[in-house]
Amino acid sequence: MTQTLLNELRQQLGDAAILTGVDIEARYRKAYFSAEAENTRPLAVVRPRSTDEVAAVLRLCQRYRQPVVTQGGMTGLSGGALPADGELILSLERLCGIEEIDSMAGTLTALAGTPLQEIQEAAAEKGFLVAIDLGARGSCHIAGNVATNAGGNRVIRYGMARQQVLGLEAVLADGTVISSLNKMLKNNAGFDLKQLFIGSEGTLGVITRVVLKLEPLPSCVQTALCAVASYADVVKLLRHAQRRLSGRISAFEVMWSDFYTFVTTRLPGQRAPLPVGSPFYVLLDLQGSDAASDAALFEMMLEEAFTAELIQDAVVAASDKETQALWKLRDAPGEFPLAWPTIASFDISLPIGRIGEFVEALRPRLDAEFPGCEVVHFGHIGDSNLHVCVHVPGSTDATFPEHAIKDCLYGLLRDYAGSVSAEHGIGTYKRDYLAYSRSPEEIALMHTLKAAMDPQGILNPGRVLP
Ligand SMILES: Cc1cc2nc3c(=O)[nH]c(=O)nc-3n(C[C@H](O)[C@H](O)[C@H](O)COP(=O)(O)OP(=O)(O)OC[C@H]3O[C@@H](n4cnc5c(N)ncnc54)[C@H](O)[C@@H]3O)c2cc1C
CATH class of the missing domain: 3.30.43.10 (Uridine Diphospho-n-acetylenolpyruvylglucosamine Reductase, domain 2)
Known part of the structure; x- marks a missing residue:
């Protein structure tokens, strides 16, 4: 057959x-x-x-x-x-290529297999920003971004893929083509069917075209790295920056002391713009279109934060090169395998106010179960997204206790009502833990939708749903 x-x-x-x-x-x-x-x-x-x-x-x-x-x-x-x-x-x-940039509607239509970076560059040539942005931009495809509801670096300002996609075309398991290539910001005519395909990781249909919302292209950026004494101050700084920058803050990345020390002392080619030893480091930036007034506003925001003792020390990037050097720190996880041959990486989310206490509760549990383990914490905290990486020195692929580490971390996360996937999706790696973040009724409804749209279960079987 x-x-x-x-x-x-x-x-x-x-x-x-x-x-x-x-x-x-x-x-x-x-x-x-x-x-x-x-x-x-x-x-x-x-x-x-x-x-x-x-x-x-x-x-x-x-x-x-x-x-x-x-x-x-x-x-x-x-x-x-x-x-x-x-x-x-x-x-x-x-199945790739950009089909249209509609400057009047502020939309871009592309075929499924178009690399994200190609889309960003084409939009930029016309003065627009495609707000989905992530480290894998050169290799990932736009439909893959949509199928995983990818987030990335600018979520705090523009939202995830769900907020960037106005329309799409998808093919159901029986070959039916659902053409929903909407270009309008407002369209409440019945169910918003595109959302069934966004974030469902290819289990309900195959996305073949995407219509993206375009944003005005910022022409300048202000970036700072701040040393912060406590998690409570991190959250106060976030709210202060959002208020003073009128919601234009476009990244708020937090690195715990363990992450900053590991990256600046153990990875080649990294330097420490601020001394190690602070409990937290916050990388924040403001994208805008008027360099002089944005710089004045940004500095005033930082000065106020100093006066209120929300930040202990800071460096502000004075050039594109310095901005890139600060971001190099945050982008370091791609190099972790250089120092850690075995690693368990987590992409979880929790209510912003509880992330600090979660990290404090996690560390002793990991130490007790995996003596000598090395752990780093960092994340898009403005989006309630925490990343944790765990390494057990001396372990090999065969001996690395990945499953036990997952049980330990996800078990605690369940107590905090967090999510086992903030932005990377469930796939197969987290399928057994879906019930830690979703109720039996929610999972039953997911199965009902799956059975209705793919009755023979041929699309991505064994992914997402237990
Ligand atoms: C260095 C690096 C940095 C990253 N940073 C981020 C980040 O900041 N934020 C974030 O959210 N993610 C991040 N990711 C992960 C992110 O999910 C992927 O990079 C991207 O969104 C997946 O796109 P892809 O085309 O590679 O999809 P694939 O890996 O090929 O597929 C991913 C899933 O989507 C499904 N799929 C793919 N194409 C389609 C389609 N046409 N129709 C239906 N289903 C489809 C697949 O079946 C699979 O389930 C990162 C990954 C790397 C390697």
């Missing part, structure tokens, strides 16, 4: 669109931060060039009950795009 399916796929899409056997390169089976590909045997890779071809693929897969895993740029951090044995990989890499 699988041979018949492959033959029919070749007939409909052409031989070049289907890869099998040794032609399936390792990149289709490799997690972003892994050195090696997974040892799985997918049936084939199918690379459609149009929505009609995606629909044809799914119609055939539905007929033959063939499980499908959808792939974008393969930068996801929850395992959702990695194929299992026998799955058909539906790669959107050839």
Whole structure:
């Protein structure tokens, strides 16, 4: 039956669109931060060039009950795009390109497989900002961003993908094309169907086109790194900066002392703009369009924070180069594998006011269960998003207690009513912990939606839902 399916796929899409056997390169089976590909045997890779071809693929897969895993740029951090044995990989890499920038409507329409960076650059040429922005911008695809409801660096000002997407086109498991390419900010005509596909990680349909909202392109940025004495002061600084900068604060990144010390003393090429030893470091920036008045406002905000003793020390970037040097600190997690061969990374969220006490409660638990472990904390705290990375010195891939670390951390998180996924999604890595953050009734409704939209369960089976 699988041979018949492959033959029919070749007939409909052409031989070049289907890869099998040794032609399936390792990149289709490799997690972003892994050195090696997974040892799985997918049936084939199918690379459609149009929505009609995606629909044809799914119609055939539905007929033959063939499980499908959808792939974008393969930068996801929850395992959702990695194929299992026998799955058909539906790669959107050839369904790419920017179709339209509508300056009057302030929208950009792109095909699923267009890299985020290409979209950002095209919008910038026309004087617009695409507000979704993350470290993997050069590799991730816009539909992958939407399927995971990606957040990133500018969420505090512009929101996540859910807030940036005005419309989309998606193909259901039976091949039905849902064209919902809305360009209007307001549209309350019935259910907002696009939201079913945003953040559902490819389990309810395959996104083929996206309409993004464009923002005015800022022309200047003010950036500072501040040393802060307590978590309570971190939150007061956040509220102070939001008030004084009239909501224009565009990043509020917090690094705990453990993160700052680790990055500046253990990673090559990093330097410490402020001395180590402060309990917290806050990287904040203001994007605007009038350098002189923005700088004056930013400095006044910082001076007031000093006077109120919310900050103990600060450096303000005086050039683009200095801004980049400050951001290099915050972007350091991509280099953690250089110092830590084994690592458990967490992307969680909690109400902003409780993040400090959560971290204080977590540390002794980890120390007790994993003596000698090294832990760093950092995150987009203005978005209630905390990242935690844990390493156990001397451990190897075979001995690293990743599952036990997850049980420990997620167990505490459940007590705090936090979320096991702030922005990376559930995929397969966090599927067993979904019930820590969602009620049985919520999960039952998710299953009802899944059964209605994909009755044979062929789309990304085993992802997200337990
Ligand atoms: C260095 C780095 C930094 C990152 N920083 C951030 C960050 O700041 N904020 C953040 O939110 N995330 C971040 N991420 C993770 C983020 O989720 C991904 O980078 C990105 O959004 C996924 O896009 P992708 O095209 O690579 O999708 P993939 O990894 O290919 O897929 C991810 C999921 O989406 C599904 N999917 C992909 N394409 C489609 C489609 N067309 N239709 C339906 N489903 C689809 C897949 O099946 C899978 O479940 C980061 C990742 C890296 C490697």
